[in-house]
Amino acid sequence: MATDTSFVLRNGAVLPLEGHKRSHDPGSVLVLDGKIAAVGGLEEVDAHPATGSVPVIDLTGHVVIPGLVNCHLHSGLLRGTAESLALWDWLNTHVDPAHRAMTPAIAEAASWMAYTEGLRGGTTSVLDMWRFMEGSARAAERIGIRATLAPYTADKFSYFETLETNRRLLETHRIAADGRVRAWVGLEHLFYCSDQMFRDAAKLAEEFDTGIHTHSSETIWEVEECLRQFRRRPIEEFHNRGILGERTVVAHGVWLDDREVKILAETRTSVTHCPCSNMKLSSGPARIGYYRDQGVCVALGSDGEKENNSLDMLEEMKFASLLQKVSTLDPTSGDPWDVLDMATLSGARALGLDDVSGSLEVGKDADIVTVDLRQLHFIPRLSGEDFNVPAHLVFSASASDVADVWVKGRQLVEAGEVISVDVADIAANAQAAAEELFERRRSLSPIS
Numbered sequence: 001m002a003t004d005t006s007f008v009l010r011n012g013a014v015l016p017l018e019g020h021k022r023s024h025d026p027g028s029v030l031v032l033d034g035k036i037a038a039v040g041g042l043e044e045v046d047a048h049p050a051t052g053s054v055p056v057i058d059l060t061g062h063v064v065i066p067g068l069v070n071c072h073l074h075s076g077l078l079r080g081t082a083e084s085l086a087l088w089d090w091l092n093t094h095v096d097p098a099h100r101a102m103t104p105a106i107a108e109a110a111s112w113m114a115y116t117e118g119l120r121g122g123t124t125s126v127l128d129m130w131r132f133m134e135g136s137a138r139a140a141e142r143i144g145i146r147a148t149l150a151p152y153t154a155d156k157f158s159y160f161e162t163l164e165t166n167r168r169l170l171e172t173h174r175i176a177a178d179g180r181v182r183a184w185v186g187l188e189h190l191f192y193c194s195d196q197m198f199r200d201a202a203k204l205a206e207e208f209d210t211g212i213h214t215h216s217s218e219t220i221w222e223v224e225e226c227l228r229q230f231r232r233r234p235i236e237e238f239h240n241r242g243i244l245g246e247r248t249v250v251a252h253g254v255w256l257d258d259r260e261v262k263i264l265a266e267t268r269t270s271v272t273h274c275p276c277s278n279m280k281l282s283s284g285p286a287r288i289g290y291y292r293d294q295g296v297c298v299a300l301g302s303d304g305e306k307e308n309n310s311l312d313m314l315e316e317m318k319f320a321s322l323l324q325k326v327s328t329l330d331p332t333s334g335d336p337w338d339v340l341d342m343a344t345l346s347g348a349r350a351l352g353l354d355d356v357s358g359s360l361e362v363g364k365d366a367d368i369v370t371v372d373l374r375q376l377h378f379i380p381r382l383s384g385e386d387f388n389v390p391a392h393l394v395f396s397a398s399a400s401d402v403a404d405v406w407v408k409g410r411q412l413v414e415a416g417e418v419i420s421v422d423v424a425d426i427a428a429n430a431q432a433a434a435e436e437l438f439e440r441r442r443s444l445s446p447i448s
């Protein structure tokens with residue numbers, strides 16, 4: 001038995017988040033060879049025959065949760081630049097020129113930074129839409145995080161990925177790093193891609209038996225423009241082009257009418273809610289409670305460093321809850337347990353990984369996060385009928401409170417420090433890559 005992936009996490013508050021509002025407080029999680037072997041109260045896990053033969057990690061004062069799933073991310077290096085612009089202005093004048101100036105080395109440095117930053121804050125699985133993703137795969141493989149890679153493909157502009165480069169990524173990385181790294185088909189915004197490209201993307205996903213990730217219905221303008229150009233709302237147009245289904249994840253979905261929500265539910269297409277991005281870019285509030293009530297799987301995502309500007313999924317949960325409360329004027333919306341579900345099991349379900357990850361259940365991989373609750377901003381910490389840990393996680397915790405992270409039972413963060421890679425090196429490389437990117441962008445000729 002490999003002892004480094006076999007251990008017992010003892011005496012923390014355990015939230016299995018397996019679809020029930022349930023906790024073991026105090027409780028333990030037994031991990032054997034990287035898989036969860038027991039979850040429960042102290043006595044129950046202590047009684048397991050293997051518990052006595054593995055190292056004990058005392059988690060007094062901590063909460064133990066499944067790893068967080070960031071279901072819409074763009075690796076990137078534009079943080080803090082081009083603020084306070086409308087979405088389409090910002091894409092045209094800042095983001096797209098950065099795409100034109102991008103090189104494989106710059107893109108790879110961005111993924112190293114994004115995945116390490118996410119991991120430090122308790123993210124164990126990302127769905128990343130980015131460029132030159134062989135480098136992203138290398139980063140994820142070395143860092144130890146789970147990554148689903150969906151290249152930015154488009155055929156109306158020459159500087160994005162193409163279905164041909166996406167195919168090459170699928171040939172090498174459809175399933176890599178023992179299943180931890182996977183490639184999907186990515187599609188940029190509706191107006192960046194032709195009708196035929198959507199249909200070819202659906203065929204490509206089918207050929208490689210893999211998923212599709214794209215954006216939709218982020219702004220009212222986008223919906224109106226879609227109606228003008230195609231006489232259908234965006235989700236109807238997606239349906240018409242054949243890309244919806246159980247393994248399709250649509251980011252944003254802010255402005256969906258009831259019919260579109262019904263189509264998503266019927267086709268079992270998932271939505272990734274990105275509350276920070278939707279607020280920061282003034283996109284609007286998605287009707288998340290309604291989508292979930294209608295049976296749509298809703299995951300949570302940070303979006304990129306340029307539209308958030310943080311990849312902190314604990315903070316994202318707080319915004320998800322608050323945005324529901326303020327947009328519905330219903331204080332019972334945005335319940336902490338529901339938001340925790342979106343950030344864990346629903347995220348894993350959207351990625352088709354809920355059989356191996358997303359909750360603390362026997363037989364699943366040990367993708368586990370602990371948060372240290374022994375700080376002023378978690379007082380009072382109460383048990384029994386006053387149990388307040390779910391609210392602490394959603395409303396009081398941030399990435400810096402994450403203590404430990406394991407993926408497949410391998411410890412990647414210990415006592416708040418990433419231990420799988422050299423963070424100082426990654427930071428220096430990302431800084432240098434960003435400076436090179438800005439220099440290259442300055443020297444671009446205008447698009448004719």
Ligand SMILES: [Zn+2]
Nearest residue numbers: 215251303304
């Ligand atoms: Zn996005």
